[in-house]
Amino acid sequence: MRKEVENWWSQSKYDFETGKYLYDGKRYGPASFMIQQSVEKALKALYLLKVKESLTPTHSLVFLASKIEVPNQYFRFLKELSPEFVVSRYPDSWAEAPHTYYNKELLDSYFTDAKKVLEWIKSQIKKLSD
Numbered sequence: 001m002r003k004e005v006e007n008w009w010s011q012s013k014y015d016f017e018t019g020k021y022l023y024d025g026k027r028y029g030p031a032s033f034m035i036q037q038s039v040e041k042a043l044k045a046l047y048l049l050k051v052k053e054s055l056t057p058t059h060s061l062v063f064l065a066s067k068i069e070v071p072n073q074y075f076r077f078l079k080e081l082s083p084e085f086v087v088s089r090y091p092d093s094w095a096e097a098p099h100t101y102y103n104k105e106l107l108d109s110y111f112t113d114a115k116k117v118l119e120w121i122k123s124q125i126k127k128l129s130d
Contacts (some may be wrong), residue, residue: 001049001129008045009125012038016118023111028102029088035110036061036084042121043068049128059085071120077113 001009019034036059043064044055050068058064061078070078087093094101 001125005045005049005125008041008048012041012045012118015041016114020111023107026104028104028107029099031107032081032084032102032110033088035107035114036081036088039078039081039114039117040064040085042118043070046121046124046128049125068124070117074113074117074120077117081110081114 015034015038019031019038022028022031022034039061040059043061047055047064047068056063059082061082062075065075065078088098088102091097
């Protein structure tokens with residue numbers, strides 16, 4: 001595997017673990033940000049491996065997924081998670097402070113769906129790296 005791809009994938013796993021750490025500490029807003037970052041970096045790793053060209057600066061999970069042919073079953077979640085890189089952190093993105101919106105149930109669903117997407121990406125990276 002190319003070092004660049006390995007770095008994106010490694011950071012994705014680290015961000016997922018960080019999200020879990022924040023979740024365990026009941027810091028649900030920052031945990032959602034880290035889940036979004038984990039999925040974004042995993043998609044970028046697969047993009048670099050599959051498309052073999054420089055990344056376009058983007059945080060759109062849907063855009064990245066469409067470029068690497070992620071199965072349709074994941075797009076609803078990716079569309080929902082994509083804006084978390086902003087809305088989970090900035091009070092002017094909500095009518096109130098973001099930390100008041102997030103809860104255990106929402107993050108449970110984010111983790112469940114993120115695990116599925118990350119497992120699919122992992123399988124694709126393995127397949128393309130063999």
